[in-house]
Amino acid sequence: MTGPAxxxxxxDLSVHFARPRPTIFHPAEMLRAVDHVDLTLHEGECLSIVGESGCGKSTTALAVMGLQxxxxxxxxxxxKPLNGPGAPGRKERARIAQMVFQDPFASLNPRISIGRMLLAQLSLHGIASGSEARDRVAEMLTRVGLSPDHARRFPHEFSGGQRQRIGIARALMLDPRILVLDEPLSALDVSIQAQIINLLMELQERLKLSYIMISHDLSVVEHVSDRVAVMYFGRVVEEGGWKQVFTTPTHPYTRRLIDSVPDMDAVLAQRRELPPPAPVPDGARFSPDISARPDPxxxxxxxxxxxxxxxxxxRLAGKAP
Amino acid sequence: MPNPDPLLSVRDLRVQVGRRGPQILHGINLDILPGETYGLVGESGSGKSVTGLSIMGLLKRPLNVSAGSIHYQDQNLLKLAPRARRRLRGDRIAMIFQEPMTALNPVASIGTQIAEMFVIHRGLDWPAARRRAVEALDSVQVPSPEERARAYPHQLSGGMRQRVMIAIALACRPDLLIADEPTTALDVTVQAGVLKLIDELCRAEGTAVLLVSHDLGVIANMCQRVGVMDRGRLIEEQDTVALFSNPLHPYTRGLLAARPRLGSRVEGGRKRLTELEEIVPPNARGHDAPTLVTPRGVRAARAEATA
Known part of the structure; x- marks a missing residue:
């Protein structure tokens, strides 16, 4: 391989769970939540993983974070490997990747002020203390569009959009290189979504961040991603640059997903046209067959x-040639 | 008059918290015509769900209707005795909710819950009602309906549960179906199927639908007319195509601009999105919000007369 890693x-990531057995005499069946997934995230890029509930997109994110x-x-x-022998510890890992959760309220401690929560990270990691730490907190709050005075407040005193800004501030406190965004917008109103998307795009550019975004909102994914992976029943069925996936969606599942998005422009134009698929080799068959639900x-x-x-x-049927 | 008489007329509907608390709805005026699909769109807290619940008579204390009228077939629903109102509810006016799991009874089988409608509103005996329940499950395209009628809500997927809710709501062929965010909890491909089902069944029966949603795409695909709500006021009402191609109110324009459109990046690039506040001046919201004249003119003129 040439160039830097x-x-x-x-x-080849797999996460399998044992399904509950009907009796102890039955062999344990495995649920293949994530099955042989290969994905690459380059510096400064946003990689989005899309798919429906249960497709394994969140489990993939948790595995990246070391939470699974x-x-x-x-x-x-x-x-360098993040899991297995010789892998970095939790503290080191926290400075590589951080996560922003879907429901910011559920992920904030209601009894701790925002300022104290953000300061704790700095002192735990021995990055800064005293007035220097407080300055950093104030700077971070300003950066995500809040005011330094907000440090004294508690989570319940904020609106949904502000809480998601706090979630982003919390994730950025240790200056990580990667943010894993798990449905960062789905709990927010349309007008607030636009603010958070703008904030994320601005931060990415300014801090040279890389994102892994888990989302089911295809319009948002198309707007912000560099690369897109479509997952279906634990497997990546289509993957590529945003332009390739959205202008030539090829796997039948990707096409079904895009076709299902209720689109206002199609209503105005009175017609719905899916972009054409890219050509596939003669005789090739897509895998899995989406006309039937795969049996886990x-x-x-x-x-x-x-x-x-x-x-x-x-993804095509058959072994790799 | 080019317009048929409305099926339901809401006039100057005001909802308040308690007796002296803040107002939640500040005088809503809207007409739903027979057989049409009317969309109510707005952000959380705009009052769209409260409007739906008021029509249904399901407001919970401390919320209460402080003024206004809701006319259905020459009777003011707000003046109706609770008993008479219960007879209408579920029979002539039915509702489906966002989360079918909380709306369904977890300890009764699906079949029983649908059959109940025929027993209560149609006076059928239970065996006959159960047979009708299986037919109703079949009509909402639940596979193997006889078997599923014996299942309990937790044994079904989210999409199937919402189909059961639709079967219950449409069991008595109501004149009006109020659907409050019916597909928000569902995956997009499942959402597409459920919306298509609501559309087909209501079209076939001539049922009018009041669709409450925050999703502009869903509203655009389903409705003939759309009302936009903000801070307890209906600020704009237009035919769907007119609203989406030529939004008049700054708030509506802001809402439409804030959403990235599928396919727009190819030409437009990865631009920053227009935020609502950049389009909507502060005096266009809340108390100062103008209520916009619709192309029909009827509703807005009435609104001015009452103001």
Whole structure:
């Protein structure tokens, strides 16, 4: 391989859960929440993972954060593994990647003021203390569009949008390189969503951050992402640059997903046209077949991600040639 | 008159917290025509759900209607005795909610919950009602309806539960269905199926729908007319195509601009989004908000007369 290692590499990641057994004499069935997922995040990019509930997108994010032990596979940060022997500890890891959660209220301690919460991170990691730490907190609050006075307030004193700003401030306090955004907008009103999207885009540019965004909102994903991975039943079925995935959606599941978005422009134009798919090799069959729900009890059929164009891969049936 | 008589007329509806508390709705005027799908769109706290609940008569204390009228078939629903109102509710005017799991009874089978409608409102005996319940499940495209009628809510997926809610709501062929964020808790592909189902069934039966949603895309796809609510006021009402192509109120314009559109990045690039505050001057919201004249002119003229 030439060039520097990518910022983050998810290699052959699998997370399987044992399903409850009907009786102890039955063998445990495995739920393949995440099954052989490969993804790459480059410096300064936003990688979005889309799919419906249960497709494994959040589990993938948790595995990246180290909050979920993978069954198999590795997550590499600048070429070094984040799990397994010799992996960095929790403290070190906290300065690499941080997470912003869907419901900011549920992830904030109601009994601790915002300022104290943010200061605690600085002192725990021995980064700053005293007035220097307070200055940093004030600076961070200003950066996410709040005022330094807000440090004295408690979570319940803020609106939903402000709380998500606090969630972002909390995640940025240790100056991580990666933010994992798990449905950062779905609890917010349309007008507040626009503010948070703008804030995230601005911060990304200014702090040279990289994002992994988990979302089901395809319009937002198209607007902010550099790369997009579509997941379906634990597997990536289509992956590529945002332009490839959105202007030539090729896997039938991606096409169904885009077609399901209620689109106001289509109403005005009185017609709905999906962009054309990219051509696939003759005789190739997409995997899995989306006309039937895959049965989680059976082994998935052999399949591979085939490159069908520059920066565009789609899952086809059969072993990799 | 080009317009048919409205099925439901809401006039100067005001809702208040307690007797002296703040007002939640500041005089809502709207007409729902027979068989039409009317969308109410707005952000959280705009009063769209409270409007739906007021029509249904399901406001919880301390919320109460302090003034106004809701006319349905020459009777003011607000003046009706509780008993008479209960007879209408579920029969002539039905409602589906956002979260079917909390709206369904967890300890009664699906079939029983649908059959109850036929027993209460149609006076059928239970065996006949159960047979009708299976038919109703079939009509909302639940696979193997006989089997599913014996299932309990927790045994069904979110999309299936919402289909059951639709079956219950439409069991008595109501004149008006109030759907409050019916697909917000569902995945997009499931949402598409549920919306299509509501549209088809209501069109076939001539049921009018009041669709309450925060999702402009859903509203655009489902409704013929749209009312936009902000801070307890209906600030704009237009035919759907007119509203989305030529929004008149600054708040509506702000709301439409704040949303990224699918397919717009190819030409527009990764721009920063226009935030609501950049378009809406502060005096265009709340007390100073102008109520906009609709192309029909009827409703807004009445609003001025009462003001």
């Amino acid at each position: 990518p910022l983050l590499e998810i290699r 032990e993978p069954t198999a596979g590795t997550v590499l940060y600048r070429g 009890r059976t082994m998935p059929e052999p399949s591979h991600l085939a490159t069908i164009g520059p920066d565009h891969r789609v």
